[in-house]
Amino acid sequence: MTDEYRRDTKLVRGGLARTSFQETSEALFLNSGYVYDNAEEAAAAFAGEADRYVYSRYGNPTVTMLQDRLAALEGAEACLATGTGMAGVFAALACQLDTGDRVVASRALFGACYAILHDILPRWGITTEFVDGTDLDQWRAALSTPAKVVFFESPSNPMLDLVDIEAVAEMAHAAGATVIIDNVFATPIAQHPLTLGADIVIYSATKHIDGQGRVLGGAVLASETFIKERMLKFYRQTGPSISPFNAWVLVKSLETLSLRVERQAASALELARWLESRTDIADLRYPGLASHPQHALAKRQMSNGGSLVAFTLASGTESAFRVLNSLQLIDISNNLGDSKTLACHPGSTTHSSVSADDRAAMGIADGSIRLSIGLEDMEDLKTDLDRALAAI
Numbered sequence: 001m002t003d004e005y006r007r008d009t010k011l012v013r014g015g016l017a018r019t020s021f022q023e024t025s026e027a028l029f030l031n032s033g034y035v036y037d038n039a040e041e042a043a044a045a046f047a048g049e050a051d052r053y054v055y056s057r058y059g060n061p062t063v064t065m066l067q068d069r070l071a072a073l074e075g076a077e078a079c080l081a082t083g084t085g086m087a088g089v090f091a092a093l094a095c096q097l098d099t100g101d102r103v104v105a106s107r108a109l110f111g112a113c114y115a116i117l118h119d120i121l122p123r124w125g126i127t128t129e130f131v132d133g134t135d136l137d138q139w140r141a142a143l144s145t146p147a148k149v150v151f152f153e154s155p156s157n158p159m160l161d162l163v164d165i166e167a168v169a170e171m172a173h174a175a176g177a178t179v180i181i182d183n184v185f186a187t188p189i190a191q192h193p194l195t196l197g198a199d200i201v202i203y204s205a206t207k208h209i210d211g212q213g214r215v216l217g218g219a220v221l222a223s224e225t226f227i228k229e230r231m232l233k234f235y236r237q238t239g240p241s242i243s244p245f246n247a248w249v250l251v252k253s254l255e256t257l258s259l260r261v262e263r264q265a266a267s268a269l270e271l272a273r274w275l276e277s278r279t280d281i282a283d284l285r286y287p288g289l290a291s292h293p294q295h296a297l298a299k300r301q302m303s304n305g306g307s308l309v310a311f312t313l314a315s316g317t318e319s320a321f322r323v324l325n326s327l328q329l330i331d332i333s334n335n336l337g338d339s340k341t342l343a344c345h346p347g348s349t350t351h352s353s354v355s356a357d358d359r360a361a362m363g364i365a366d367g368s369i370r371l372s373i374g375l376e377d378m379e380d381l382k383t384d385l386d387r388a389l390a391a392i
């Protein structure tokens, strides 16, 4: 979609490709294969001489609508949608890394992202140096040696550390590295990493993009050169493709993304302020509050503080469990970005595969709780949290 339209118009109409039936809503093409008029046409398609769909592992019209809408939203030249966020992370890394390559990454990562870099890629001779993503001196030291890829999340899951995207991208490029950012926590509404120098943006569409707890999905957004020349062949041959049905749910979800995310962020800010005023909570983290150690950076690179809030209870796992078990409205769930407010204990769930030492280095304490703020009434959320915190 051309750049003449603004964000909210692109969210509703970007990528729309109507069929000859002139349907209003995006059509769901729930098909795995395609047919050819004759054998020559099939041969031409496989020889790359005809621009047409051949198999839904390669491409599908509903998936294309999702990809085009996401690319328009992100301001990216190209997009490949994947079956999950992790399929996107793995494909974006594996399609460009060779044995002997070096990755530099921030340590504060989603557990599965950390596992790919820390446990899986080393089996193929690809090593990762982890740094404290908040510390530009550590990035500078690590990037004084050439690297192939720089990988980070900002804000990070779950403790909401930020990375200075512009500064790190500049150092990464000087070291010869491609910059990949997992932008899930910021959402495509609040942060535009490509304008800050990142090369590849990844989403778990399972989170805010669906935002209603229904389907898994992911997306990789980058230049046309990267997508077409680097990733497409890997994607077609290894099959991280998304189901057309899930793509259809997600393309419709994008229509309401800004409404949901902006409301969630406003509620998260109000709730964070309210939690911060309590004495039973230590170390409340929300990028939109002045108390966040990187609040100035948050204001520079994000248009809101996001929908996630993290806090730590001084008394450890037992009291964190007691608070979670005392919630009556807010659900215990490791998902996030949902219209339902969700709470989790990262140490025993999303980050249980990370060693205790590494968890501590990421700032995750035994008493840490992550809240994903949904769309419920604010007073009902406060009442529920007040009751749960009274249990300790």
Ligand SMILES: *Cc1c(COP(=O)(O)O)cnc(C)c1O
Pocket: 084, 085, 086, 087, 110, 112, 113, 153, 157, 182, 184, 185, 203, 204, 205, 206, 207, 216, 217, 218
């Ligand atoms: C959930 C999540 C992922 C993985 O996405 P899936 O869709 O669950 O595969 C990756 N990164 C971050 C930051 C996440 O929160």
